Amino acid sequence: MIVQLILTTLLSGVVLYAWQERRRSAMVASLALMAATAGLYLVWVPSHATTVAEWAGVGRGVDLIIYVWIVISLLVMLNLHLKLRAQLELITALARQIAIANAKTNSPEMKDASAGNEQKAA
Amino acid sequence: MSMGCTWIVIPAYNEEHVIAGVVGEALRSGHRVVLVDDGSSDATPEIGARIGDVVLRHPINLGQGASLQTGITFALAQGADFIVTFDADGQHRIEDVSKLLDALMAHQADFALGSRARQTTNMPNSRRLLLWGATRFTRITTGLNVTDAHNGLRAMTRRGASRIRLRQNRMAHASEILEQIASSGLKYIEVSVNIEYSSYSLAKGQRSTDAIDILLDLCAGRLQQ
Numbered sequence: 207m208i209v210q211l212i213l214t215t216l217l218s219g220v221v222l223y224a225w226q227e228r229r230r231s232a233m234v235a236s237l238a239l240m241a242a243t244a245g246l247y248l249v250w251v252p253s254h255a256t257t258v259a260e261w262a263g264v265g266r267g268v269d270l271i272i273y274v275w276i277v278i279s280l281l282v283m284l285n286l287h288l289k290l291r292a293q294l295e296l297i298t299a300l301a302r303q304i305a306i307a308n309a310k311t312n313s314p315e316m317k318d319a320s321a322g323n324e325q326k327a328a
Numbered sequence: 329m330s331m332g333c334t335w336i337v338i339p340a341y342n343e344e345h346v347i348a349g350v351v352g353e354a355l356r357s358g359h360r361v362v363l364v365d366d367g368s369s370d371a372t373p374e375i376g377a378r379i380g381d382v383v384l385r386h387p388i389n390l391g392q393g394a395s396l397q398t399g400i401t402f403a404l405a406q407g408a409d410f411i412v413t414f415d416a417d418g419q420h421r422i423e424d425v426s427k428l429l430d431a432l433m434a435h436q437a438d439f440a441l442g443s444r445a446r447q448t449t450n451m452p453n454s455r456r457l458l459l460w461g462a463t464r465f466t467r468i469t470t471g472l473n474v475t476d477a478h479n480g481l482r483a484m485t486r487r488g489a490s491r492i493r494l495r496q497n498r499m500a501h502a503s504e505i506l507e508q509i510a511s512s513g514l515k516y517i518e519v520s521v522n523i524e525y526s527s528y529s530l531a532k533g534q535r536s537t538d539a540i541d542i543l544l545d546l547c548a549g550r551l552q553q
Contacts, residue, residue, distance in 0.1 A: 231551045288552050298390055298497055302398045305364070305384040309402065310377045313360075 213249045213271075217242045220278055231288050238281040245274045334359040334429065335408040337399030339392050340416035341366040344375055346528065351380045353422045354414060362402055363416075364395040392480075393501025397494040404489055411489045415480040419529040424521040428483035431519045438488030438514035441474065441506075442481030442521035452525070458539060466503060470510040474518060478502040481521050488514055495552075499538055500545035 224238035248255040248271050255267030264270045336354045340347055340363055347363070354361045361381040365373040367389035376383040384398055396413055403411045410432065412425050420442075428440040444459065462477040480502070484492070491512040496504040509516050 233551055284551070288548065291548060291552060294497065295495060297388075298394050301386045301388060301390060302394070302401065305386050305398050306402050306405070309382055309384050310373075311382045312377075313381055 210249050214246060217245045217249065217278075220282070221246075223282070227285055230292065231285065234281055234285050234288065238278060238285070241274055241278045241281065245271060245278065248274065333406075333408055334410040334412065335399075335403035335406065336361045336412045336414050336425065337364065337396060337403060338362070338414050338416050339364045339366060339395030339399060340368065340372050340376070341389060341392070341395075342368045342370045342372060343416045343532075344368070344370040344372050346418045347372050347416055348375050348379055350414075350416055350418050351376055354425075355379075355381060357422050357425055359412070359425070360403075360406070360408075362399050364399040364402075366390060366392070366395045391497035391501075392499065393494045393504070394497040396501060397492075400489050400492060400494075404486065408489070409486050410483060411486075412483045413480055415529075417529040417532045419523050419525060420481045421522055421524065424481060424519075425483070427521065428481070428519050431517055432483055432485060435517045436515065437517045438485045438491075438512075439509050439516035440483040441476070441509075441516060441518050442479040442523075443474070443476040443518040444479055444523050445475035445518075445520065455525075462503075462539065466506055469503070470506050472506055472510050472516070474506065476518070477506065479521070479523070481523075488512070496545055496549055498541070498545060500542045500549065503542065503546055504549065 220242040221239060224235045224242060227238075228235040248258070248267065252267050255270050257267075259265060259267045259270040262270065264273065336357070336359050338350065338354065338361065343350070351361060351363055363373075363376040363380050363383045365376060365383060365385045367386045373383055373385050382402070384402060386395065386398065399413075400411055410429060412428065414420050414425065424442060428442065431437070432440045459477065463474060466472065466474060466477040478499075482505075488509075491514065492505060492508055494501045494504055494508075
């Protein structure tokens with residue numbers, strides 16, 4: 207019973223996390239949501255876990271729950287990777303603005319334009 | 329039809345040994361040239377600023393895709409009518425830029441893509457095999473009937489360039505740009521160009537194992553959409 211309560215708390219956290227992340231990647235969020243919901247079901251109906259495990263060729267129901275947990279962990283890792291990519295996009299946009307704002311040129315007309323911009327800014 | 333204002337975008341990272349020759353040759357074509365230095369740790373930006381037209385410098389290394397998008401964004405802001413992407417390692421020939429621009433106008437297309445299908449110099453067999461696989465993959469995923477998938481020599485009209493928004497910072501941008509050309513519905517053509525592989529460009533170029541990174545980046549990009 208204690209393990210069931212701990213797993214329920216953790217899996218409920220995953221359900222909330224997946225729901226919160228649905229805008230970043232709907233596919234990853236849906237998969238995590240489905241895996242966590244399946245995990246909750248199997249935690250509270252362990253006899254079904256054994257039946258499904260036997261059908262899937264896993265053996266014991268507890269093994270199936272562990273595999274579901276591994277799938278959830280991988281999906282959460284994937285989501286973190288996507289978050290890092292989103293952060294990199296923001297850094298790239300910032301670096302691009304800096305690069306364009308500090309353009310160095312030997313072209314007289316562009317030099318005049320940038321000098322005019324600097325005077326306006328001052 | 330008038331050629332209008334053409335900008336050549338050259339993304340560069342640690343190319344101090346060849347950049348003077350590449351930028352110098354590009355300038356002799358009479359077009360505007362923007363060198364995008366991708367946070368080089370060598371003298372690439374200083375050499376570019378000394379001999380070049382315009383130099384943009386990323387404060388950190390981001391990748392070739394990010395550099396290209398920076399150059400395209402800048403050229404569009406400067407009122408470019410045509411934009412050409414050109415590698416910094418000396419493997420492209422400036423004469424091919426005119427071929428691409430002429431083909432754009434002759435066919436009323438928005439994208440002219442360089443193809444190595446016929447003319448290549450010193451291409452190793454491993455690179456040829458990788459290119460064959462990448463081209464088949466591109467045909468399947470984009471529906472474009474191209475003969476080359478990762479050629480950095482391209483020309484585009486202002487309208488075409490406005491439809492390009494590269495989010496793949498590294499080498500997967502070459503596939504991403506073809507996906508965006510396909511989804512734009514704009515006309516594209518392929519133009520046979522000559523790529524001269526030297527020991528320098530081969531050492532700087534992609535490795536066969538980069539294909540795995542490109543695939544993973546493309547998958548992650550799809551999941552992010």
